[in-house]
Amino acid sequence: MNADRVLVEAVLARRAGAFERLVAEHQGLCWHILQRLVRHPEDTRELCQETFLRVHQYLHQYRYESALKSWIGRIAYAVGLRHLEKKQVPLLESDTGEATDLALLQESDGFDLEAAWADAQLRERLHAAIDALPAVQRTLLTLYHLDELAIPEIAQICGLPAGTIKSHLFRSRLRLRELLQNRFGVSA
């Protein structure tokens, strides 16, 4: 029996400490999704709590069709999106279909990676640029890079087609590289 099934059955059987273990295992992913979507620590904490209360309420409906991680992630993502929609925050840019002109962006660059990484100001600006991306794009980047989820897993969480996720990842990373080239004086 896999670990997800053991844990879910323990929670459903109301075994002591089982749900606490479930929360402890998945709170990191939940935090990543909600923090990237809403960016407000206090709201994120409340939404994380709301997510796990829903998980507890609806766990009997979990059918093991996806990993428990993806199922919980989907609930967190839905909770976060609903919060943003209530606040009328745009989730995606209207011109997401337009990519940066690759001809203007050269592949090769002549700077030292470690020296650039040691530049705290440059890193700060890069993080600010990630933070300035639209809510869905920065969430996709975090799920892919930080949580190291595969595109099909992210598709299960966000309900977006795999090709669309790939396009968002591509365009967001391209834009970050473009910022490095244009704004921060990194010669490309």
Added chain:
Amino acid sequence: MTTLPPLSPEQEREWTLQQRAIDIEGGRADAENVPASYRLVARALREPLPLGLPDGFARRVARRAERAALLDARWPQRWIVVLLLVLFALGVAGLVLEGAGWLAGLLATLPSLPRVVNGWGLLLLLGIGAAHWPLGRGASSGKQ
């Protein structure tokens, strides 16, 4: 949400470089032929987000969820008790308000009862009782 078009061959090449930068930064590939800007982006994206959840978050949420579930389970039982009490109260109120009328109506029908239970009616009732008597006795003895 909008479905984006697939990447062009030129964009696919850029995508490949982006992916190779991830593999290098993740220690899964040698650092060859990938410009520094790709790796810088990949490295920044891998930087952990500070977890802003308080200590004991899991324990607190678990307690709250279990308490909420307990309340959820008790509500239907409480509603049944409340409904039964309301029905009982309505019955008592009905008896108090209309009981005298109902009793008078019942008593008014009583004189007609002897016509039912005498003669053929009485015989029929006795016949039904006699027909079921051995059956009931057999069933009760079968149980023993």
